[in-house]
Amino acid sequence: MDVYFQSEIGVCTEFMQGGKKQKVSIVISPIKTQGDESALKIIYGCNLWRACENKNCFFSLKARLDPKTEIKIKG
Numbered sequence: 184m185d186v187y188f189q190s191e192i193g194v195c196t197e198f199m200q201g202g203k204k205q206k207v208s209i210v211i212s213p214i215k216t217q218g219d220e221s222a223l224k225i226i227y228g229c230n231l232w233r234a235c236e237n238k239n240c241f242f243s244l245k246a247r248l249d250p251k252t253e254i255k256i257k258g
Contacts, residue, residue, distance in 0.1 A: 186223070188213040195229075199237040207231065211242075 190212040198207045215226040229235070229242035238245045 188225070195231070197237050197240055198231060198235050200234060202236075204237075 190210050192208065192210050194206060195209045196204065196206050198205050198209070210230045211227050212230070213225050214228040217224045217226070227242075229240075232242045232247075233244050235243035236245050237243050240246055
């Protein structure tokens, strides 16, 4: 079985910086895979994840620093 991964270029209307929402161009890319013979999990990321201040966006750094989210950020 062959598996192909591809990035998606699009528009984000939920990007926040300085307390204001902005319309920006983003790239969502697969950054990590986990799995075995029976299942494959693909973890995606956004190219503006560090700059976005929207706590409701799954990809943003602000959301990942929320105590409810148990993801450790390196670097």
